[in-house]
Amino acid sequence: MTASFIGNTLIKSITLKLKPLMDIATNSPSLITTTISPRLAKNLRRDIKGRVIEFILMLAALSAVFTTFAIVAILLYESFGFFKTVSLVEFFTGKEWTPLFEDAHYGIMPLVAGTLTTSMVALAVAVPIGTIGAIYLSEFASHKTREITKPILELLVGVPTIAFGYFALLFVTPLLQKIYPDLPGFNMLSAGLVMGVMIVPYIASVAEDAMRAVPMSMREGSYAMGATRFQTALRVVTPAATSGIVAAYILAISRAVGETMVVAVAAGQQPNLTFNPTEGAATITAYIVQVAMGDLPHASIGYQSIFAAGLVLFAMTLGFNIIGHIVRKKYREQY
Amino acid sequence: MMNTTTAIKAESRNLDFFYSNGHRALKSINMPLYENKITALIGPSGCGKSTFLRCFNRMHDLYPGNKYQGQIIMHPDNTNILEAGVDPIEVRMRISMVFQKPNPFPKTIFENVAYGLRVRDEKNKRTIADKVEEALKGAALWNEVKDRLNDLAFNLSGGQQQRLCIARALATDPEIMLFDEPTSALDPIATANIEELMSGLKEKLTILVVTHNMQQAARVSDYTAYMYLGELMEYGDTDTIFTRPTRKETEDYITGKFG
Amino acid sequence: MQASTTPAKASVLSNLNAVRTMIRRHKRNDIIFASIGLIALMLALLTLVTLFVDLVLDGYPKFNLTFFSDFPSRRAGSAGLLSAWVGSLLVMIVTFLTAVPMGVAAGLYLEEYAPKNWFSDLIEINVSNLAGVPSIIYGLLALGLFVYGLDLGQSILTAGLTLGLLILPIVIVSTREAVRGIPVAIREAAYAVGATKWQVVSDHVVKYSQGGILTGVIIGMSRAIGETAPIITIGALTFIAFLPPSPITDVAPYLNFEWLSASFTVLPIQMFNWLSRPEHAFHINAAATGAIIILVTLLMNGTAIWLRYKIRKNIKW
The missing domain is CATH 1.20.5 (Single alpha-helices involved in coiled-coils or other helix-helix interfaces)
Structure with missing residues (x-):
């Protein structure tokens, strides 16, 4: 025991001393074999292999950092070209967005208005339905109902958004036109409504997670006072899970703001400074799609404009995501 | 100490309890709870004392598959609170509970105590304020919190939180109060506070307390029940149980030879 | 009384x-x-x-075999999905080869190797941030970086890489979750018989977390199949009535990589193309394509969910 301990320490100290050497001359086994015994050399080769593998794995992990960096760099670089032509003041305060016209205007406000309007319609649908669904799943549903419902919600999340775009344009809009005949074929209302249904599972599952994180002892405390399920859900569990539920909403806004295909297909592609959902209007994402569909020369102002629009979109979603994660972290720490 | 004229507030008759996995946690328990007295349940962990306590407010109904057999009769109305036709909510409105770990709600001190009243649809602000004050006084917490009733309950110390939970349970004038190891998460000073409180409370109501601390049982209770492996081994007035237990097992447990 | x-x-x-x-x-x-x-x-x-x-x-x-064997056409009635489904298949191959090795390696690094310091925090923040970046932003990244920066053009390679980056966070997160589920005891057992760290990771950790990783890969791939916005953004919305060169040839070395730089179309793009036409006849094609895409993604997601359910049932550490 003592002998082996001393032996191990010896090997360790030799390895340690040799490490700098190996780092410089990893490809010179002769150096190693001439200085130490074959058994130790084998250990060293193993060690080198382990370090190389670790390095490769680390490079793979760094790809995430690289991707973020590349996104920011590309958006900034191309936008920089754009802002050489367009002043920031015009960009943020201009009320017209017509970069591809002869008489070009570069005010992002109409696109932001379209993005916010469709997102608000979506949230008006998704927040109540998603929250009620989450409360039901977490506090009312039997184990079996939950086991069946949650996978179905996951399936709903997996449906490609282009299919929802079709649904909004060719199913929901005609349906709404029966009730409201003046509704144009492209409108933010049906795009927003469909987007809302799309986001429901997202809110439901994040909010449900938050509610289930509320300790059982708190529910027992409420039931022990003679409360019903509904009273417990409304008066104790929901307040206790507030930060998680709010995080679900914020992350959902980020989703809605970045959603592309539904709005590109169903909300129209005409920039329109309005908050009236019964009108058609382009969102930031729809504008990017519209430009990309055409054949714009590289490095033209139109080409650069989609990066400037993309930068605004990225900043908006990043902001919401960061706030959402901070809020969510808060509830995780709470219990 | 045994007073023959004391009324029985509740009694269990041939009570069996099965968890959803089929485990029989209680075996034919017969035991009275005397009105305005404190009854202590002692025994090694896993003996079923908490299971037994939680039968009294049908807490086991929260988890599917649990099954009661036998009766718990409440007096003076002779209701068998375990009967299928009796709503567990009705039982919980009559019998309140204080848990092992303080479990205040994420609300203000005031709203925590008012919770039971709100659940009972009490709308009158005056009544609620009066009841909250009364309950906080009853739980010996009023002087410490009267100036910060709108603070979050989480900001209180552990001992204060537990007294808040007692106030919460008191505010609705329960007939019986259940204490499930109420001091196991508290320091000795807070423990002494709560024990003193319990002794005062029995003027108004009937108390059943689970404790793993024999000194506590000896200090606060009028009657003591020793449980082991789901069975009621011995029951009697506390002095007798602690000085002249009839069964060897009880004596071994009390003297610390076992458990 | x-x-x-x-x-x-x-x-x-x-x-x-x-x-x-x-x-x-x-x-x-x-x-x-x-x-x-x-x-x-x-x-x-x-x-x-x-x-x-x-x-x-x-x-x-449109539900008949010729729909799958016809090229897109100016006439809605005879237009088909051939170039689209072949394109989707080829793009998915590139996506798979990008996202799976990188994602699994990154996941393994973060769980098994990374020291708990600012460096691993940085990577972790980036992974969770990337999961929330809208897909169209990946399209802009690809347009600036792959199409023009690296001059890969509007090719299958560009699309595959883009979608690979897009689903990378999904693969990383599911790998980490699967690996985290393996108890320390298993690792210690392997170390105890003299295995090196990499032997422990490759022979045991990866092996036992295969199912969980596969679940994440399937979900990621199904997401990639249905993604439209990033592919449109790289400018791939064109009329493609031909197939890319075949990856397999009949002369040695039997493999051909020209297809990587070929222009292409994929199922959701073809659907969007038909959907943006005013004529109703093309909407029929779009609907049929949509039904097929949904069916494929539902099947993939369903498989993944079922797989995860089975893993949870079977493994009891």
Whole structure:
């Protein structure tokens, strides 16, 4: 025991001393074999292999950092070209967005208005339905109902958004036109409504997670006072899970703001400074799609404009995501 | 100490309890709870004392598959609170509970105590304020919190939180109060506070307390029940149980030879 | 004592009657809310069913084999999906080869190797941030970096790489979750018989977490198949009535990589293309394509969910 301990320490100290050497001359086994015994050399080769593998794995992990960096760099670089032509003041305060016209205007406000309007319609649908669904799943549903419902919600999340775009344009809009005949074929209302249904599972599952994180002892405390399920859900569990539920909403806004295909297909592609959902209007994402569909020369102002629009979109979603994660972290720490 | 004229507030008759996995946690328990007295349940962990306590407010109904057999009769109305036709909510409105770990709600001190009243649809602000004050006084917490009733309950110390939970349970004038190891998460000073409180409370109501601390049982209770492996081994007035237990097992447990 | 019982009993009983009335009212609220909750969830499910049925009914005339063997055409009636499904398949190959090795390696690094310091925090923040970046932003990244920066053009390689980066966070997160589920005891057992760290990771950790990783890969791939926005953004919305060169040839070395730089179309792009036409006849094609895409993604997601369910049932560490 003592002998082996001393032996191990010896090997360790030799390895340690040799490490700098190996780092410089990893490809010179002769150096190693001439200085130490074959058994130790084998250990060293193993060690080198382990370090190389670790390095490769680390490079793979760094790809995430690289991707973020590349996104920011590309958006900034191309936008920089754009802002050489367009002043920031015009960009943020201009009320017209017509970069591809002869008489070009570069005010992002109409696109932001379209993005916010469709997102608000979506949230008006998704927040109540998603929250009620989450409360039901977490506090009312039997184990079996939950086991069946949650996978179905996951399936709903997996449906490609282009299919929802079709649904909004060719199913929901005609349906709404029966009730409201003046509704144009492209409108933010049906795009927003469909987007809302799309986001429901997202809110439901994040909010449900938050509610289930509320300790059982708190529910027992409420039931022990003679409360019903509904009273417990409304008066104790929901307040206790507030930060998680709010995080679900914020992350959902980020989703809605970045959603592309539904709005590109169903909300129209005409920039329109309005908050009236019964009108058609382009969102930031729809504008990017519209430009990309055409054949714009590289490095033209139109080409650069989609990066400037993309930068605004990225900043908006990043902001919401960061706030959402901070809020969510808060509830995780709470219990 | 045994007073023959004391009324029985509740009694269990041939009570069996099965968890959803089929485990029989209680075996034919017969035991009275005397009105305005404190009854202590002692025994090694896993003996079923908490299971037994939680039968009294049908807490086991929260988890599917649990099954009661036998009766718990409440007096003076002779209701068998375990009967299928009796709503567990009705039982919980009559019998309140204080848990092992303080479990205040994420609300203000005031709203925590008012919770039971709100659940009972009490709308009158005056009544609620009066009841909250009364309950906080009853739980010996009023002087410490009267100036910060709108603070979050989480900001209180552990001992204060537990007294808040007692106030919460008191505010609705329960007939019986259940204490499930109420001091196991508290320091000795807070423990002494709560024990003193319990002794005062029995003027108004009937108390059943689970404790793993024999000194506590000896200090606060009028009657003591020793449980082991789901069975009621011995029951009697506390002095007798602690000085002249009839069964060897009880004596071994009390003297610390076992458990 | 007898005398005091009767009035006490009467008061308890009258009190009980009031309590019982109140409980009945409360329970009615319970039932009302439970019904609303169930309806809310059903609404989401019902939309999915309506959507699918709508697509199937609208696209019904196109459900035949020639739809899969025809190229797109100016005439809606004879237009088919051949170049689109072949394109999707080839793009998915590139996506798979990008996202799976990189994602699994990154996941393994973060769980097994990374020291807990600012460096691993940085990577972790980036992974969770990337998961929330809108897909169209990946399109802009690809347009600036792959199409023009690296001059890969609007090719299958560009699209595959883009979607690979897009689903990378999904693969990383699912790898980490799967690996985290393996108990320390298994690792210690392997170390105890003299395995190196990499032997422990490759022979044990990866092996036992295969199922969980596979689940994440399937979900990621199904997401990639349905993604439209980033592919449009790289400028791939063109009329493609030919197939890329075959990856397999009949002369040695039997492999050919020209297809990587070929222009292409994929299923969701083809659907969007048809959907943006004003003529109703093309909408039928779009509906049929939509039904096929949904079917494929539902099948993939369903498999993944089933797989995860099975893993949870079988493994009891």
